[in-house]
Amino acid sequence: MALIVQKYGGTSVANPERIKNLASRVARYKALGHQVVVVVSAMSGETNRLIALAKEIMPDPDPRELDVMVSTGEQVTIGLTSMALMDLGIKAKSYTGSQVRIVTDSAHTKARILNIDDAKIRADLDAGYVVVVAGFQGVDEHGNITTLGRGGSDTTGVALAAALKADECQIYTDVDGVYTTDPRIVPEARRLKSITFEEMLELASQGSKVLQIRSVEFAGKYQVKLRVLSSFEEEGDGTLITFEEENNMEQPIISGIAFNRDEAKVTVLGVPDRPGIAYQILGPIADANIDVDIIIQNTGADGTTDFTFTVHKNELNKALDILKNKVQGHIGAREISGDDKIAKVSIVGVGMRSHVGVASQMFRTLAEEGINIQMISTSEIKIAVVIEEKYMELAVRVLHKAFELEEA
Amino acid sequence: MALIVQKYGGTSVANPERIKNLASRVARYKALGHQVVVVVSAMSGETNRLIALAKEIMPDPDPRELDVMVSTGEQVTIGLTSMALMDLGIKAKSYTGSQVRIVTDSAHTKARILNIDDAKIRADLDAGYVVVVAGFQGVDEHGNITTLGRGGSDTTGVALAAALKADECQIYTDVDGVYTTDPRIVPEARRLKSITFEEMLELASQGSKVLQIRSVEFAGKYQVKLRVLSSFEEEGDGTLITFEEENNMEQPIISGIAFNRDEAKVTVLGVPDRPGIAYQILGPIADANIDVDIIIQNTGADGTTDFTFTVHKNELNKALDILKNKVQGHIGAREISGDDKIAKVSIVGVGMRSHVGVASQMFRTLAEEGINIQMISTSEIKIAVVIEEKYMELAVRVLHKAFELEEA
Numbered sequence: 175m176a177l178i179v180q181k182y183g184g185t186s187v188a189n190p191e192r193i194k195n196l197a198s199r200v201a202r203y204k205a206l207g208h209q210v211v212v213v214v215s216a217m218s219g220e221t222n223r224l225i226a227l228a229k230e231i232m233p234d235p236d237p238r239e240l241d242v243m244v245s246t247g248e249q250v251t252i253g254l255t256s257m258a259l260m261d262l263g264i265k266a267k268s269y270t271g272s273q274v275r276i277v278t279d280s281a282h283t284k285a286r287i288l289n290i291d292d293a294k295i296r297a298d299l300d301a302g303y304v305v306v307v308a309g310f311q312g313v314d315e316h317g318n319i320t321t322l323g324r325g326g327s328d329t330t331g332v333a334l335a336a337a338l339k340a341d342e343c344q345i346y347t348d349v350d351g352v353y354t355t356d357p358r359i360v361p362e363a364r365r366l367k368s369i370t371f372e373e374m375l376e377l378a379s380q381g382s383k384v385l386q387i388r389s390v391e392f393a394g395k396y397q398v399k400l401r402v403l404s405s406f407e408e409e410g411d412g413t414l415i416t417f418e419e420e421n422n423m424e425q426p427i428i429s430g431i432a433f434n435r436d437e438a439k440v441t442v443l444g445v446p447d448r449p450g451i452a453y454q455i456l457g458p459i460a461d462a463n464i465d466v467d468i469i470i471q472n473t474g475a476d477g478t479t480d481f482t483f484t485v486h487k488n489e490l491n492k493a494l495d496i497l498k499n500k501v502q503g504h505i506g507a508r509e510i511s512g513d514d515k516i517a518k519v520s521i522v523g524v525g526m527r528s529h530v531g532v533a534s535q536m537f538r539t540l541a542e543e544g545i546n547i548q549m550i551s552t553s554e555i556k557i558a559v560v561i562e563e564k565y566m567e568l569a570v571r572v573l574h575k576a577f578e579l580e581e582a
Numbered sequence: 583m584a585l586i587v588q589k590y591g592g593t594s595v596a597n598p599e600r601i602k603n604l605a606s607r608v609a610r611y612k613a614l615g616h617q618v619v620v621v622v623s624a625m626s627g628e629t630n631r632l633i634a635l636a637k638e639i640m641p642d643p644d645p646r647e648l649d650v651m652v653s654t655g656e657q658v659t660i661g662l663t664s665m666a667l668m669d670l671g672i673k674a675k676s677y678t679g680s681q682v683r684i685v686t687d688s689a690h691t692k693a694r695i696l697n698i699d700d701a702k703i704r705a706d707l708d709a710g711y712v713v714v715v716a717g718f719q720g721v722d723e724h725g726n727i728t729t730l731g732r733g734g735s736d737t738t739g740v741a742l743a744a745a746l747k748a749d750e751c752q753i754y755t756d757v758d759g760v761y762t763t764d765p766r767i768v769p770e771a772r773r774l775k776s777i778t779f780e781e782m783l784e785l786a787s788q789g790s791k792v793l794q795i796r797s798v799e800f801a802g803k804y805q806v807k808l809r810v811l812s813s814f815e816e817e818g819d820g821t822l823i824t825f826e827e828e829n830n831m832e833q834p835i836i837s838g839i840a841f842n843r844d845e846a847k848v849t850v851l852g853v854p855d856r857p858g859i860a861y862q863i864l865g866p867i868a869d870a871n872i873d874v875d876i877i878i879q880n881t882g883a884d885g886t887t888d889f890t891f892t893v894h895k896n897e898l899n900k901a902l903d904i905l906k907n908k909v910q911g912h913i914g915a916r917e918i919s920g921d922d923k924i925a926k927v928s929i930v931g932v933g934m935r936s937h938v939g940v941a942s943q944m945f946r947t948l949a950e951e952g953i954n955i956q957m958i959s960t961s962e963i964k965i966a967v968v969i970e971e972k973y974m975e976l977a978v979r980v981l982h983k984a985f986e987l988e989e990a
Contacts, residue, residue: 190638224658230598232665239668242676243661246654250632253651257640260647268650272680273725317681 176341177209177299181309181331184218185348186405187251190258196346196405197258200304204264209299211334213309214255215327216247237282241311241321244283245271248308248327255306266304269294271311271319276330278312278320285312285320287329287392290337307334325386332389336396343398344412345385350404351413352377352384354579355431359567362580366429368414373429373522374400376556380520381434390415427525427532428577431570435517435563437467438490439548440483442497444508447479454505455481458496464489468518468551468560478508482549484560487514516548517566520558521573533557539576545569584749585617585707589717589739592626593756594813595659598666604754604813605666608712612672617707619742621717622663623735624655645690649719649729653679656716656735663714674712677702679719679727684738686720686728693720693728695737698745715742733794740797744804751806752820753793758812759821760785760792762987763839767975770988774837776822781837781930782808784964788928789842798823835933835940836985839978843925843971845875846898847956848891850905852916855887862913863889866904872897876926876959876968886916890957892968895922924956925974928966929981941965947984953977 180200187193196212203210224244228235252268259266271278274294278285295305309327312320322329328345335343350365352374357363369377371394378387384402393400393415403412445451452471459466469483485493490512497510526532536557540547545568549560561569574580588608595601604620611618632652636643660676667674679686682702686693703713717735720728730737736753743751758773760782765771777785779802786795792810801808801823811820853859860879867874877891893901898920905918934940944965948955953976957968969977982988 190635193639227598227658228662228665231601231662232669236665236668239661239664239676242664242678243658246657249654249657250635250651253647254636254639256647256650257636257644260644261640268647270650270727273727319678319681 175207175209177211177338178203179211179213179331179335179338179340179343180346181213181327181344182215182346182405183327183348184215184220186346187214187255188218190254192405193251193254193258194261196255197262197264199405200259201262201264204304210304211295211299211338211340212255212304212306213327213331213334214248214251214306215309216251220247220250238318241282241319244321245308245311245319248310252306252308259304259306264304265302266306267298268306268308270308271330272313272317274307276312276333278314278322280314280316280318280320282318282320284323285314287312287322287333290333292337295334295338325388328386328389329392332392332396332398332400335398336392341399342401343393344401344403345389346403346405347384348404348406349384349402350407350410351402352382352415352430354429355570355574356433359433359570360574363574364580366413367411368416369429370524371415371417372555373524374415376520376522376553377430377432380432380522380556380558381436381518382430382432426523426577426579427529428521428523428579429525430522431573431577431579432520432522433517433566433570435566436487437484437516437518437560438487438512438514439516439560440485440490440493440497441511441513442481442501442507442509443511444478445481446506447473447477451479451481451505455497455501456483458500459485459493462492462496464493468549468558470549470551484516484518484549490514515563516560517563518558518560519566519569519573520556521577522556524555526555526557535576536573539572540569543568543572583615583617585619585746586611587619587621587739587743587746587748587751588754589621589735589752590623590754590813591735591756592623592628594754595622595663596626598662600813601659601662601666602669604663605670605672607813608667609670609672612712618712619703619707619746619748620663620712620714621735621739621742622656622659622714623717624659628655628658646726649690649727652729653716653719653727656718660714660716667712667714672712673710674714675706676714676716678716679738680721680725682715684720684741686722686730688722688724688726688728690726690728692731693722695720695730695741698741700745703742703746733796736794736797737800740800740804740806740808743806744800749807750809751801752809752811753797754811754813755792756812756814757792757810758815758818759810760790760823760838762837763978763982764841767841767978768982771982772988774821775819776824777837778932779823779825780963781932782823784928784930784961785838785840788840788930788964788966789844789926790838790840834931834985834987835937836929836931836987837933838930839981839987840928840930841925841974841978843974844895845892845924845926845968846895846920846922847924847968848893848898848901848905849919849921850889850909850915850917851919852886853889854914855881855885859887859889859913863905863909864891866908867893867901870900870904872901876957876966878957878959892924892926892957898922923971924968925971926966926968927974927977927981928964929985930964932963934963934965943984944981947980948977951976951980
């Protein structure tokens with residue numbers, strides 16, 4: 175008998191039929207003697223509907239009141255899910271985030287979980303209930319309803335699994351696992367049986383949308399065994415996210431290729447090469463709450479330097495305005511330019527640690543296709559390059575082939 | 583400075599525009615220096631949508647889980663209402679029933695309020711907030727979400743007004759007050775400036791749908807000053823429900839005429855006239871949870887009696903089945919018959935107490951129109967008659983005229 179937390183996203187609870195399918199799957203686990211906690215998102219579309227409704231009243235909705243409204247999405251789903259289980263003769267009971275209680279800080283719309291009171295859930299599990307918990311939401315110490323921000327239901331699932339010391343946290347999505355890359359771009363992409371936590375973290379942060387990065391971080395921190403599965407298929411073991419690198423010879427060098435076309439590049443040319451320049455450029459950007467991803471600085475020959483970084487495409491104009499109005503004159507930069515026709519392609523794998531030449535193979539592969547590399551960023555298990563956007567699919571395909579990811 | 587509780591029903595919050603209107607009205611009260619607590623229902627149609635969704639999953643929805651779902655309707659409205667107030671620059675804060683806390687018993691879908699913790703609301707009012715509370719819902723002592731049943735938002739408003747010792751509880755509806763009768767039937771019907779609590783209670787129980795009878799009972803018990811107003815008109819004082827009868831000569835004998843075509847008549851003919859017969863007939867009806875309204879028993883000449891009572895039309899067949907299968911043979915009744923083509927018309931007024939001849943005037947008026955009276959039921963301030971349904975509108979019109987209700 176194991177204790178399993180299963181998290182189902184919005185598409186898995188999109189309508190009554192899918193909720194009944196979900197209940198049937200839970201019933202199968204229950205029949206095997208497992209204890210099951212189910213975490214559900216709002217029915218797909220519901221959260222956006224509620225946000226749009228709020229904006230009709232208040233263009234920039236009050237965060238506390240928005241959380242009051244938006245949290246109803248999951249509250250409806252937990253009721254429906256519990257009823258679907260009861261309809262199959264399974265004892266079930268629902269809890270909102272406030273009822274559990276999942277205590278968070280008071281940062282409305284992007285709260286962080288502080289602790290979870292698992293007493294009620296444990297008592298219910300021991301009494302034979304399937305416990306259904308609303309994802310994405312919690313309550314602060316003053317009793318205010320909070321939400322965890324987009325993808326927060328994954329975090330709820332992982333946090334509950336950690337609190338309950340569950341044997342496994344299963345994340346049900348509309349794909350049947352983590353792939354070497356997006357099968358829509360590379361049809362030969364292969365589902366990974368397992369992937370290390372570090373690799374998953376890199377893939378998530380580099381643009382793979384299978385799991386939210388916060389939930390992966392949470393799983394890492396509390397050593398929660400995560401498994402990604404399809405809610406639309408009866409069979410399949412999905413992808414297990416492990417904490418130990420399996421020390422066998424067969425381990426591939428590269429586990430997956432991620433990509434991201436949401437970024438834009440900002441270049442500051444001809445900056446005097448002196449200490450403090452990076453701070454003078456990026457300080458005002460950070461003050462405006464603009465997230466920066468890759469940062470590169472090259473020293474030029476004439477005592478000046480070129481400074482380049484990437485931001486989300488939606489924030490490119492804001493970043494350029496800040497640099498032109500507040501920074502350029504101040505630091506004496508020659509030119510400020512932006513480019514939103516870029517894409518980032520990353521190869522990720524713990525195998526890189528013990529294999530030299532991975533970077534050079536990546537660069538050679540891209541060069542052979544005539545793809546120019548504009549920026550490079552590396553970590554111990556990742557190499558990311560920024561290239562012209564129109565070459566993105568090509569780059570992913572040739573790298574997938576070059577690193578033999580299609581073979582098992 | 584007064585403390586006012588304002589309750590807005592589903593049609594008053596049906597869309598963002600109406601919620602903005604509501605906020606403007608609250609703003610005007612606030613500008614006059616009043617403290618305001620707003621109680622809102624779910625947007626019209628929302629509760630039915632959620633119940634229908636639940637029934638797709640579980641034809642006879644689990645009451646606890648149904649309450650979890652259905653309570654989200656008001657939760658959305660409190661968020662929207664608070665935002666609409668903030669958008670006008672007014673400090674506002676929402677509370678669900680659980681957050682207040684409005685503690686109820688555990689009778690899901692028809693819970694009764696046990697007590698209200700007014701500490702948070704008082705503190706917020708003193709800090710200058712308009713407090714927006716979800717109607718219709720509460721929380722039991724175990725933290726389960728409960729709902730009060732249809733019309734429960736009125737009860738929430740009155741209960742909050744009682745707990746806060748509010749100066750007035752204003753019920754905003756789609757009519758601008760309590761009328762002498764339904765203006766759709768008698769165009770000359772006149773809005774009452776005031777009506778006594780007892781009269782309102784009789785009118786509500788006799789079919790007037792302006793106020794839910796439970797909220798009127800609650801107001802009576804806690805001596806809450808109730809006022810019924812239109813949420814669609816800027817001006818007007820609505821109808822005040824008072825506790826003292828104004829002792830002036832001008833007081834009309836009759837305050838209003840109510841009617842109800844939801845009832846059906848059940849007749850048991852030729853029952854032996856012996857003690858215990860009424861219990862033998864009505865006991866099985868009560869056991870089946872069928873509510874009985876008027877009950878009449880006439881002694882016949884031949885040692886038998888005829889027994890007649892009314893039930894809701896929807897339960898007529900169930901009542902007839904019970905009588906035919908479980909009662910008729912047992913008590914030796916000659917015949918059991920049902921009639922759902924009836925209507926009940928009631929005249930209500932505290933003036934009856936001091937005026938003789940009201941009943942005879944009512945009966946004469948109906949006789950002059952050739953309307954036969956099938957059943958009569960009276961209380962100290964009410965006379966109700968059951969007549970053939972097709973004469974209902976006619977009866978209401980001639981009684982309205984006979985008792986000069988159109989004149990001020």
